[in-house]
Amino acid sequence: MSAPHTGVPALLNTALPSPVPRDEHDQCPVTDVLRRVGDKWTVVVVVLLGQRPHRFNELHRGIEAISQRMLTRTLRGLEQDGLVHREVFPTNPPSVEYRLTPLGASLLEPLSALAEWAITHQPTIAASRGVNIRQPRDT
Amino acid sequence: MSAPHTGVPALLNTALPSPVPRDEHDQCPVTDVLRRVGDKWTVVVVVLLGQRPHRFNELHRGIEAISQRMLTRTLRGLEQDGLVHREVFPTNPPSVEYRLTPLGASLLEPLSALAEWAITHQPTIAASRGVNIRQPRDT
DNA sequence: CGGGATCCGGTGTGATACTG
DNA sequence: CAGTATCACACCGGATCCCG
Numbered sequence: 001m002s003a004p005h006t007g008v009p010a011l012l013n014t015a016l017p018s019p020v021p022r023d024e025h026d027q028c029p030v031t032d033v034l035r036r037v038g039d040k041w042t043v044v045v046v047v048l049l050g051q052r053p054h055r056f057n058e059l060h061r062g063i064e065a066i067s068q069r070m071l072t073r074t075l076r077g078l079e080q081d082g083l084v085h086r087e088v089f090p091t092n093p094p095s096v097e098y099r100l101t102p103l104g105a106s107l108l109e110p111l112s113a114l115a116e117w118a119i120t121h122q123p124t125i126a127a128s129r130g131v132n133i134r135q136p137r138d139t
Numbered sequence: 140m141s142a143p144h145t146g147v148p149a150l151l152n153t154a155l156p157s158p159v160p161r162d163e164h165d166q167c168p169v170t171d172v173l174r175r176v177g178d179k180w181t182v183v184v185v186v187l188l189g190q191r192p193h194r195f196n197e198l199h200r201g202i203e204a205i206s207q208r209m210l211t212r213t214l215r216g217l218e219q220d221g222l223v224h225r226e227v228f229p230t231n232p233p234s235v236e237y238r239l240t241p242l243g244a245s246l247l248e249p250l251s252a253l254a255e256w257a258i259t260h261q262p263t264i265a266a267s268r269g270v271n272i273r274q275p276r277d278t
Numbered sequence: 279c280g281g282g283a284t285c286c287g288g289t290g291t292g293a294t295a296c297t298g
Numbered sequence: 299c300a301g302t303a304t305c306a307c308a309c310c311g312g313a314t315c316c317c318g
Contacts, residue, residue: 038177082267
């Protein structure tokens with residue numbers, strides 16, 4: 001059923017408070033999740049933790065490009081939302097293990113749907129960006 | 140159900156350059172899409188356009204909370220990526236119609252998967268936030 | 279080892295005013 | 299109607315230093 005705007009999931013319409021929330025802040029859960037997932041490192045961390053539990057520096061080494069600060073912040077955010085579980089082991093050198101909660105693991109499914117879309121259409125998008133350059137905005 | 144993530148992460152693992160890109164900028168298509176979709180208004184606009192084509196002020200009225208600037212920027216971004224088609228009608232008062240391209244419409248499907256997840260688990264997340272508010276120091 | 283604190287720049291977002 | 303221009307500001311993300 002690949003119709004333009006026929007197969008549009010009614011769910012999304014349901015999610016949208018028809019006359020979109022006028023309030024300053026939006027409480028739309030969809031937007032909320034999207035903005036969390038839309039940050040720079042959350043998805044990477046979630047996927048890595050989806051493979052298996054990791055320790056802090058293990059994640060840090062696995063994602064060389066991330067700073068300790070951002071790794072910490074990302075993990076804190078995920079922990080706060082109940083997507084990641086943090087367990088501290090009182091070993092000699094302190095060690096902390098992070099793992100996905102069932103909730104966190106369940107996020108991988110819808111995430112993979114979007115990932116598949118992204119991977120599939122990325123070339124098209126990239127090409128479109130090259131063509132549709134409107135006004136070479138100077139600065 | 141005991142969270143059987145059947146064959147889910149496989150795709151995401153494929154998407155992830157195993158030892159995550161060390162380069163300053165990431166060209167991971169997944170992250171790229173996520174960051175676009177993660178902005179504040181893109182999803183709302185896409186969903187509205189998924190219902191039917193809209194004109195500029197029609198969208199503006201439909202999303203009272205958005206500023207003209209942000210609406211324009213959002214539409215430009217979507218247009219640039221080939222997700223939205225912009226058509227200008229040389230009527231007496233100028234009118235412009237925006238509609239999803241087939242590519243844009245196809246995004247609604249994976250998006251709805253994530254939306255469903257968000258809506259389903261939003262209460263859990265909210266509750267988790269209320270509990271895990273802050274753990275400055277776990278005793 | 280696993281962070282926290284601080285500074286700092288880029289950008290996303292918003293309010294307002296102006297224009298074809 | 300459909301934008302553009304400008305200013306301002308919060309917040310994200312990075313670098314660095316420091317601590318238990």
